[in-house]
Amino acid sequence: MDQKTILNESHRAMGARMVPFGGWDMPVNYGSQIEEHHAVRQDAGMFDVSHMLVIDIKGSDSTHFLRHLIANDVARLKESGKALYSCMLNEQGGVIDDLIVYYLDDTWFRMVVNAGTADKDLGWIIGQSSGFDIEVAPRRDLAMIAVQGPNAVAKTLPLLNDEIRDSAGTLKPFHATWDSSWFIGRTGYTGEDGFEIILPENDATDFWQQLADAGVRPCGLGSRDTLRLEAGMNLYGSDMDEETSPLEAGLKWTIALEPAERDFVGRQALEAKLAEGNLKTFVGLVLEGRGILRDHLPLFDGDKQIGEITSGGFSPTLERSIAYARVDADAPEQFEVEIRGKRLPVRKTKISFVRNGKACVDL
Amino acid sequence: MSNVPADLKYTNSHEWIRNEGDGIVTIGITDHAQELLGDLVFVELPEVGASAETGSEIAVVESVKAASDVYSPLDGEVIEVNEALVDAPEQVNDSAYEDGWLLKLKLADAGALDALMNAEAYTAHAESEDH
Numbered sequence: 001m002d003q004k005t006i007l008n009e010s011h012r013a014m015g016a017r018m019v020p021f022g023g024w025d026m027p028v029n030y031g032s033q034i035e036e037h038h039a040v041r042q043d044a045g046m047f048d049v050s051h052m053l054v055i056d057i058k059g060s061d062s063t064h065f066l067r068h069l070i071a072n073d074v075a076r077l078k079e080s081g082k083a084l085y086s087c088m089l090n091e092q093g094g095v096i097d098d099l100i101v102y103y104l105d106d107t108w109f110r111m112v113v114n115a116g117t118a119d120k121d122l123g124w125i126i127g128q129s130s131g132f133d134i135e136v137a138p139r140r141d142l143a144m145i146a147v148q149g150p151n152a153v154a155k156t157l158p159l160l161n162d163e164i165r166d167s168a169g170t171l172k173p174f175h176a177t178w179d180s181s182w183f184i185g186r187t188g189y190t191g192e193d194g195f196e197i198i199l200p201e202n203d204a205t206d207f208w209q210q211l212a213d214a215g216v217r218p219c220g221l222g223s224r225d226t227l228r229l230e231a232g233m234n235l236y237g238s239d240m241d242e243e244t245s246p247l248e249a250g251l252k253w254t255i256a257l258e259p260a261e262r263d264f265v266g267r268q269a270l271e272a273k274l275a276e277g278n279l280k281t282f283v284g285l286v287l288e289g290r291g292i293l294r295d296h297l298p299l300f301d302g303d304k305q306i307g308e309i310t311s312g313g314f315s316p317t318l319e320r321s322i323a324y325a326r327v328d329a330d331a332p333e334q335f336e337v338e339i340r341g342k343r344l345p346v347r348k349t350k351i352s353f354v355r356n357g358k359a360c361v362d363l
Numbered sequence: 364m365s366n367v368p369a370d371l372k373y374t375n376s377h378e379w380i381r382n383e384g385d386g387i388v389t390i391g392i393t394d395h396a397q398e399l400l401g402d403l404v405f406v407e408l409p410e411v412g413a414s415a416e417t418g419s420e421i422a423v424v425e426s427v428k429a430a431s432d433v434y435s436p437l438d439g440e441v442i443e444v445n446e447a448l449v450d451a452p453e454q455v456n457d458s459a460y461e462d463g464w465l466l467k468l469k470l471a472d473a474g475a476l477d478a479l480m481n482a483e484a485y486t487a488h489a490e491s492e493d494h
Contacts, residue, residue, distance in 0.1 A: 291405060
């Protein structure tokens with residue numbers, strides 16, 4: 001039986017088509033995935049992301065522990081409320097999960113991890129924590145709502161209580177603010193401005209309805225996927241997993257190899273891979289003609305298979321099919337994808353296709 | 364339950380078939396099928412003149428979510444395809460039984476049509492799949 005978020009009944013009342021996702025019963029759309037996608041690019045949309053797990057790391061060794069646990073370096077976080085994107089690696093340099101971690105103070109960090117990996121992550125984190133003076137607190141008592149789009153901030157602010165409204169209104173991107181029960185980050189997974197709001201479950205249903213009444217469109221996991229694909233954001237399980245190094249998933253920028261003395265889990269394996277070289281590269285693709293690029297389709301340069309698509313789909317903003325792919329480092333600018341036995345031309349692009357409502361690749 | 368017109372025939376794999384007379388049928392996917400697929404963004408149609416065998420792939424409809432094969436409900440020859448869907452695949456979502464038709468077949472055996480499911484049987488089938 002799939003787990004249900006506190007907003008499950010709200011989704012059904014708003015006409016959601018529900019699907020199983022990562023062990024949860026979640027809305028895939030509320031009628032039209034494409035219209036939901038456009039709402040986020042052009043106005044404001046909201047996503048129930050309560051299936052994701054908030055984990056609080058508290059205690060005097062919090063910084064020390066996270067510098068061991070994850071591949072990016074929390075010592076870079078100097079300002080209270082600042083967020084960092086990171087991979088959590090295994091000893092082989094494969095990705096256990098990708099996550100966001102917020103620095104609240106030297107004894108409190110808040111992590112948000114993926115739903116489908118939450119139990120595995122928690123087990124790993126607790127397993128790594130022995131010898132550190134920390135407490136690992138999974139927060140299943142909290143709901144999470146992402147409000148995204150150019151009008152998301154303006155539509156959300158009037159609904160917040162006075163105290164947090166002022167600090168939320170002046171938040172810089174990738175920073176968070178909080179009071180005794182709510183936590184608001186100016187973060188997201190769509191390439192648009194907006195908030196990710198972590199709040200007590202008891203407040204979630206009313207707040208969701210207030211957002212809807214303010215003209216924020218409910219959006220399902222379908223549009224969440226096309227938005228993140230356009231925005232150049234990786235999806236765990238498709239673009240990287242425990243068998244894939246972040247070096248071959250476009251995530252080298254998240255690996256803090258400096259300072260050299262910081263010995264995080266997976267560091268030795270990554271250094272060995274870098275020394276060995278011959279790594280695949282992670283690229284964006286645009287399909288030149290009609291058709292849809294899908295996960296795992298093979299890519300060819302002449303007779304030689306040079307890689308495969310890791311996540312692909314239709315871009316509603318570009319009205320073209322786009323994808324991410326892992327290919328040989330010497331792949332040419334143009335090559336071919338095989339779809340149902342037919343070869344079709346694709347072209348390499350940068351990974352980011354659309355940001356803040358605007359196309360950032362040439363078609 | 365979604366719209367299931369009484370004057371059409373249906374398959375287990377969610378195609379509908381309209382008898383146009385003279386051994387000619389029009390084929391599409393049901394309203395229920397388009398609802399399950401979500402917004403269609405690409406339709407691959409066969410060549411006119413292609414031969415169709417019962418149960419074989421005859422077209423592909425792709426939604427934002429997934430690609431789905433369309434199976435020929437009967438033996439015959441493709442005599443017309445809905446070219447409008449190349450530029451406007453969303454017509455299948457908006458009008459599954461009219462503007463969203465996929466192709467027309469000249470049947471090898473016009474009598475074979477009678478063996479297909481009627482609306483009542485299809486409704487029961489679709490509901491049983493949902494539960």
